[in-house]
Amino acid sequence: MLTLLTHGGGDGFYSYSMFCTKAALLLQMSGEDWQRQDVNDPAELASMPHHKLPVLRDETGALIPDSEGIRRFLEARGAEFDPGLSDLQKAQSRLLIRMVDEALWLHLMCARWLEDDGWAGMTQTVFAGVPAPVAEGFRAKVMQGLHFTGHSRLDRAERLLRLGQDLTALEAVLGDQPYLFGDRMTAADCSAATMLDALSRAPAARAVAEVTQNHPRLMTYVARIMEAAAADLPKAA
Numbered sequence: 001m002l003t004l005l006t007h008g009g010g011d012g013f014y015s016y017s018m019f020c021t022k023a024a025l026l027l028q029m030s031g032e033d034w035q036r037q038d039v040n041d042p043a044e045l046a047s048m049p050h051h052k053l054p055v056l057r058d059e060t061g062a063l064i065p066d067s068e069g070i071r072r073f074l075e076a077r078g079a080e081f082d083p084g085l086s087d088l089q090k091a092q093s094r095l096l097i098r099m100v101d102e103a104l105w106l107h108l109m110c111a112r113w114l115e116d117d118g119w120a121g122m123t124q125t126v127f128a129g130v131p132a133p134v135a136e137g138f139r140a141k142v143m144q145g146l147h148f149t150g151h152s153r154l155d156r157a158e159r160l161l162r163l164g165q166d167l168t169a170l171e172a173v174l175g176d177q178p179y180l181f182g183d184r185m186t187a188a189d190c191s192a193a194t195m196l197d198a199l200s201r202a203p204a205a206r207a208v209a210e211v212t213q214n215h216p217r218l219m220t221y222v223a224r225i226m227e228a229a230a231a232d233l234p235k236a237a
């Protein structure tokens with residue numbers, strides 16, 4: 001059986017990591033038999049190929065890192081995440097996934113790690129029970145990374161403006177459809193729904209959650225996917 005190594009969850013998040021939840025949705029769509037295993041030990045996280053999660057462990061013990069690596073692994077075993085999509089739609093799906101996984105992810109990182117109210121939420125959830133100096137050490141590392149990308153150098157008003165633009169664009173792509181590419185859930189929904197869910201509520205900063213919630217069609221879309229697709233995901237062992 002396949003094992004998805006994930007960060008823990010809580011407050012209605014299957015995992016606080018949207019990439020772990022994305023991988024769980026992909027696994028569920030693939031029809032594979034799989035289980036979930038949470039990684040709580042920092043030493044175990046450090047032993048992972050990219051020192052990040054999600055990671056998939058296959059039946060031979062091989063470790064497949066990164067949600068996109070997991071997608072490719074599942075496709076190589078026969079999974080089809082974009083059934084019925086034209087070549088153009090598949091290309092558009094690829095662009096959307098990159099936009100969500102790379103650009104919206106930076107917004108989420110700032111919302112949880114840079115903004116003080118987001119960070120306060122992180123200390124009560126993801127870092128609950130972790131000594132403050134250890135948590136602050138993680139935060140400092142992440143802040144360095146965000147500074148390097150340049151995203152955290154934008155002031156808050158600029159970040160919120162760009163977030164609003166991106167979400168308005170995504171809402172236009174969704175239109176009145178139940179899923180981004182029509183009546184069926186595809187790979188792009190696994191990225192988009194989980195990221196939007198994370199942006200729309202704590203531990204994301206309140207201002208970011210408000211901008212996200214200001215896109216009601218996206219919020220209805222997230223609720224539909226999270227209630228239906230995420231309901232029967234395996235629980236942590």
Ligand SMILES: N[C@@H](CCC(=O)N[C@@H](CS)C(=O)NCC(=O)O)C(=O)O
Nearest residue numbers: 017018019051052053054066067068
């Ligand atoms: N591109 C990766 C991103 C994975 C990622 O950023 N994981 C974060 C949690 S959301 C992580 O494990 N961070 C641990 C660390 O950096 O120490 C994917 O799609 O899987």
